[in-house]
Amino acid sequence: MLFADSGQRTADSGQRGIMTVYLHDIPLPQAKDRLNQALFEAGLGGVLGGETILLDEAACGRVLAEAVWARLSSPHYHASAMDGFALRAASTAEALPSRSVRLLVGEQTVYVDTGDPLPDWANAVVPIENVEPLDEAGQPAADPRKPDSICLREALSPWTHVRPLGEDIVATELVLPAGHALRPVDLGAVAACGHTQVVVARRPRVAVLPSGTELVAVGQEVKRGDIIEYNSLVLAGQVNGWGGVAKRWPITPDNFDLLCRRVQEAADESDLVLLNAGSSAGSEDFSARVVEQLGELLVHGVAVRPGHPVIVGLLNRTDGGKTPIIGVPGYPVSAALTGEIFVEPLLAMWLGRGAFEPQEVEAALTRKVTSPAGDDDYMRVVVGQVGAKRLAAPISRGAGVITSLVRADGIVILPRGVQGLEAGAPVRVRLYRPAAEIERTIMAIGSHDMTLDLVAQFLAERGRRLVSANVGSLGGLVALRRGEAHLAGSHLLDPESGEYNRSYVARYLPETPVTRMSWVERQQGLLVKKGNPKGIADLRDLVRADVTYVNRQRGAGTRVLLDYHLGLLGITPEQVQGYDQEEYTHLAVAAAVASGRADCGMGVAAAARALNLDFIFLYDELYELIIPTEFYESPLLRPLLDLAQDATFRAAVQALPGYGIGNMGQVVS
Numbered sequence: 001m002l003f004a005d006s007g008q009r010t011a012d013s014g015q016r017g018i019m020t021v022y023l024h025d026i027p028l029p030q031a032k033d034r035l036n037q038a039l040f041e042a043g044l045g046g047v048l049g050g051e052t053i054l055l056d057e058a059a060c061g062r063v064l065a066e067a068v069w070a071r072l073s074s075p076h077y078h079a080s081a082m083d084g085f086a087l088r089a090a091s092t093a094e095a096l097p098s099r100s101v102r103l104l105v106g107e108q109t110v111y112v113d114t115g116d117p118l119p120d121w122a123n124a125v126v127p128i129e130n131v132e133p134l135d136e137a138g139q140p141a142a143d144p145r146k147p148d149s150i151c152l153r154e155a156l157s158p159w160t161h162v163r164p165l166g167e168d169i170v171a172t173e174l175v176l177p178a179g180h181a182l183r184p185v186d187l188g189a190v191a192a193c194g195h196t197q198v199v200v201a202r203r204p205r206v207a208v209l210p211s212g213t214e215l216v217a218v219g220q221e222v223k224r225g226d227i228i229e230y231n232s233l234v235l236a237g238q239v240n241g242w243g244g245v246a247k248r249w250p251i252t253p254d255n256f257d258l259l260c261r262r263v264q265e266a267a268d269e270s271d272l273v274l275l276n277a278g279s280s281a282g283s284e285d286f287s288a289r290v291v292e293q294l295g296e297l298l299v300h301g302v303a304v305r306p307g308h309p310v311i312v313g314l315l316n317r318t319d320g321g322k323t324p325i326i327g328v329p330g331y332p333v334s335a336a337l338t339g340e341i342f343v344e345p346l347l348a349m350w351l352g353r354g355a356f357e358p359q360e361v362e363a364a365l366t367r368k369v370t371s372p373a374g375d376d377d378y379m380r381v382v383v384g385q386v387g388a389k390r391l392a393a394p395i396s397r398g399a400g401v402i403t404s405l406v407r408a409d410g411i412v413i414l415p416r417g418v419q420g421l422e423a424g425a426p427v428r429v430r431l432y433r434p435a436a437e438i439e440r441t442i443m444a445i446g447s448h449d450m451t452l453d454l455v456a457q458f459l460a461e462r463g464r465r466l467v468s469a470n471v472g473s474l475g476g477l478v479a480l481r482r483g484e485a486h487l488a489g490s491h492l493l494d495p496e497s498g499e500y501n502r503s504y505v506a507r508y509l510p511e512t513p514v515t516r517m518s519w520v521e522r523q524q525g526l527l528v529k530k531g532n533p534k535g536i537a538d539l540r541d542l543v544r545a546d547v548t549y550v551n552r553q554r555g556a557g558t559r560v561l562l563d564y565h566l567g568l569l570g571i572t573p574e575q576v577q578g579y580d581q582e583e584y585t586h587l588a589v590a591a592a593v594a595s596g597r598a599d600c601g602m603g604v605a606a607a608a609r610a611l612n613l614d615f616i617f618l619y620d621e622l623y624e625l626i627i628p629t630e631f632y633e634s635p636l637l638r639p640l641l642d643l644a645q646d647a648t649f650r651a652a653v654q655a656l657p658g659y660g661i662g663n664m665g666q667v668v669s
Contacts, residue, residue, distance in 0.1 A: 024301035025308060027416065028341070028376050031299045035312050035324065035342070038298055039349075042314060042322040047352040048271060049202045055190055059182050062200040063243060063351040068176040071194035073166040078123075080112040082161045085131060085150055086122035089158040100132070100151040111145050118162060125161040126152055169193045179352040181243075201351045204244040206343075207266035208232045210276045211287070212330065213253040231276045231335045234402075235328065238339040242347045242356075244272075259290050267294065267315040267323040272346065276328045276335060277309070287311055287327040295325070303416060304341065305375045306334040306399035312342070331399035337378055358410070358430040361438075363392035365412075365427055366445075366469075366484045370420035377418075380408040382467045383429055384443035384486075387630070391443065391484055392429050393469050407467075409433050409441075437465060442640060444468040446476020446488030447557050448585040449623055450606040451520060451653050455640065458649050462639040470584045473501075474555035477508040480628060486637060487627040489519070491557035495564045500622040502669065513629040516668040517644075520623050523658035524561060526600045526616040527593050527608045536600050536616065539565055542576045549578040550589050550598035558586075558602050561621065587611070605658025615658070624668060641665070 026034075039045045050065030080086060087109040095101040103109045110119060111128075118125070133147035134140065141147035169175060175193050176186055182198070190198060215229040216222055229251055236246035249266060252259050266273045277287045291297050291313035299312035311327025324346070328338045348355040363383055371377040381392040392412060396404040410429040414421070421427065431438075440463060444452065448470040456466040471479065476488025492504045501516060528536050534547060539562075542549050552559040566573070573579045578598055583589045586607035592598045594611040608615035631637050643649045644665025654661050 025303045025374070026299060026301065027303050031302045031310070031312060032342075032345075034298045035346075038296070038314050038322075039324060039346075044271075044322065044324065044350075046349065047201050048204060048350045050199045051202050052197050052199050055187060055196050055198055057184075057187070059187060059198060059200070060184055061243070062182050062198075062203075063353050064176055064178050064180050064182065064198060065201040065352060066199040067174060067178045068190055068193070068195060068198065070169045070171050070173050070175050072169075072192075073171045074169040074192040075163050075165060075167065076171075078118040078165055079163040080114055080116045080118060080125045080161065081163050082125050082127045083113050084111075084125045084127040084161065085109040086112045086118050086125050087156075088122060089124040089156045089160065092124075092126070092152060092155045095152050095155045097153050100153045102134075102149050102151050104149050105147055109150060123158045123162065124156045126150075126156060127161060130154065179354070181353055201243075204271040204347055204350045205269070206236075206239045206244045206246050206272045206274060206347075207249060207270040208235045208239070208246055208274045208276065209249045209252060209262060209266055211252040211254065211259055212277065215251045217251060230402075231328070231330070231332055234332065234336050235274055235276065235339055235343075238336070238343065239274075239347070242344050243351050243353075244347050254286060256286070256289065259286075260293055263290055263315065263325070264294055264318070267325070268317050268319070270323060271350065272343070273315065273323060273325040274328050274339075274343070275311070275325055277330045291315070291325055291327065295322070303375045304337075305372060305377045306331060306397075307338050307341070307378070308334075308375075310338055310342070329399070332402040333380075333399045333405055336402075336405055358432070359435060360428050360430055361390060361410075361435060362426055363390040363429050365421055365423055365425050366391050366393040366479070366482075367423050368420065369394050369414070371414040371418055373419045374416055376416055377414040379412045379414060380404045381410055381412050381427075381429060382407060382441075382443075382469070383409040383431070383433075383438050384441045384467055385439050386443055386483060386486060389483055390438075392427055393443070393445070393467075393484075395469070409438060409467075440636070441465045441467050442487070442637060443485045444487050444489065445471055445479040445485035446626070447473040447490055447623070448587075449489050449520070449522075450586065450604060450610075450656055451659070452489065454649065454652050455643060458643055458646070458652075459639055462642075464636070464639045466640070472553055472556035472584075473560070474504070474508070477504060477626065480514070480626060481509055481512060486631045487625050487640075489623060490626050491561075491621050491623045493557070493561055493564055493621065495567075501624050501626065505626060509626075515627045515629050515632040517625045517627060517632075517641075518622065518663040518666045518668050519625050519644075520653060520664060521620060521660035521662065522623055523605045523615075523617055523619070524558065524602060524621050525605065525608075525618040527590050527603045527613045528600045528616060529593060530612060530614055532614050532616070534599055538616070538618065539569060539571065542566075542600075543571055545577070547577065547600065548581075548598045549576050550581050550583060550592040550601035551576075551579055552589065552602065553582045553584050556584075557621075557623075561619065562602050565619070606656040609657050617658075 132151040133144040134149045136148045210229045210232045214227050216226045232248045236248050239246035275287050288300050295315035297313045302310045309329045313325050315323045315325050328335045345355040380395050383392050410431040412427045452468050459466050473490040473492045479485040480488050490501050492501050494503045586603040589601035589603045590607040590611040605615045650661050
């Protein structure tokens with residue numbers, strides 16, 4: 001067992017039944033050191049072994065376990081680099097434009113095709129187009145490749161138009177080092193130097209064991225309380241992508257004896273076991289007990305977020321060997337990041353290659369963030385280039401939000417001891433995407449609208465990517481003022497004039513030339529459960545004691561619209577039960593109603609249809625795109641602006657309930 005802080009193992013640590021001193025939240029470098037020390041002591045600190053495979057396309061991507069040394073030179077003879085005539089360079093020394101040199105074919109020169117070996121006496125090739133082929137009578141030859149003699153008017157240097165022996169590869173030289181991942185061009189080089197086989201690192205066998213009574217397999221019918229098990233898909237995909245061979249085991253319920261048996265079986269046939277705990281309370285400790293029962297617990301808790309309850313240990317194999325085990329947290333973001341932090345470097349070591357080093361760029365944060373002081377905080381961000389600024393916008397930090405990794409352009413690591421950063425602070429982003437893709441990204445910050453997902457899909461087909469952050473209409477205008485977005489969606493109603501957006505743009509962007517472009521007309525109303533069980537008719541019902549409302553966040557155009565009409569009715573926010581319960585999108589409001597967290601909320605008709613809710617129409621409104629003029633006129637936004645006139649796109653928008661496109665694309669001001 002391990003002492004909590006010393007990092008030392010006792011001599012009897014492999015014995016079972018000894019009480020464990022559980023380790024909690026040790027720093028990540030210390031956790032990695034403990035794992036590496038244990039691996040080296042178990043003889044698992046390097047390449048697991050090599051295997052000889054045929055040199056074919058299947059070898060691409062495999063990592064060499066032994067260096068490739070050239071058996072043959074390439075080319076292995078002096079070869080013609082042109083179609084022409086092989087000759088001695090010295091025999092052309094007298095040739096001048098004004099005086100030709102005549103050489104007899106067969107005695108002083110011979111015809112060769114590209115790639116043909118040169119006669120031993122030849123050391124140059126003159127291209128066929130640079131000679132005058134003559135017949136016996138000194139007239140142009142009928143077949144330029146079979147003349148009796150040739151005339152040339154330019155002297156050649158030795159080895160002109162010749163690929164000398166070993167031009168590409170010289171026998172015995174190093175062609176590829178051990179640890180190199182084979183690429184298609186490498187296969188050609190290995191073949192060229194005379195090899196038909198290569199010795200590559202054996203691909204590590206990795207068992208992925210999901211556990212948890214609440215889990216159900218993909219494709220099974222789910223009921224309340226069930227969780228679709230997809231972490232093993234993610235982990236296995238990571239393992240295979242990093243050069244290992246993953247085997248997904250069936251879901252094991254929370255049965256200690258059964259889980260112990262399966263983990264032992266996996267340890268006996270695998271090089272690494274990934275035990276993915278369920279999300280039920282105590283599941284991580286449950287996994288730790290399994291590791292302790294079957295081997296040695298090295299780490300129980302790492303100071304990283306997300307991913308705190310990581311478990312690291314060594315299992316005893318029945319053949320006397322050791323198999324490392326990593327207890328992977330149940331939340332999907334924690335699971336995926338655990339793979340990146342622990343599994344990828346381990347597989348890299350076993351394959352003999354270097355660990356993956358992502359491209360990094362510097363960017364400025366778009367908003368203030370906080371971080372727990374004692375943890376390395378892995379913050380997901382989207383990245384965009386707005387004018388001269390490269391910006392990193394933090395996205396959802398929930399450990400259960402797998403789509404945050406889908407949307408993320410990269411990770412910013414806030415190290416231990418840093419409790420937060422202010423907006424505008426420089427950060428280093430570890431990119432998930434190529435930098436060139438980020439340069440083609442359009443940053444939209446502002447009000448949420450259902451059409452933005454359609455825009456993103458259509459732009460992807462046109463070589464652009466749309467990244468949107470839902471911060472509300474006012475938040476979007478502020479982002480434009482700070483130079484943090486290419487455009488903002490807005491639907492802010494001015495209570496005094498009844499106009500949308502104009503007064504707000506003048507107030508928040510007085511120094512920024514912008515173009516207001518009409519986008520859609522849409523219906524706003526109350527979203528209620530199917531059948532409207534509480535008989536809600538309009539906003540006056542929000543004051544009823546039996547009605548709970550879910551609101552949009554402060555600064556959202558929908559909330560401004562609500563407040564305006566509540567004021568007309570003489571209803572104060574304090575009278576509305578749930579007024580302070582906030583969501584950031586129309587779909588999130590719909591989800592709150594569908595799940596029973598609220599009886600109603602204001603949103604667009606399309607959100608009601610998406611979650612099978614009823615929609616009580618209240619108001620028509622205008623949704624505009626506010627675009628700084630410098631971006632409106634830029635090539636980056638041209639594909640987006642063209643969508644406004646695209647018939648297929650317009651039809652897709654009009655198919656959404658409650659949407660009108662009569663003025664789409666028209667410049668308002």
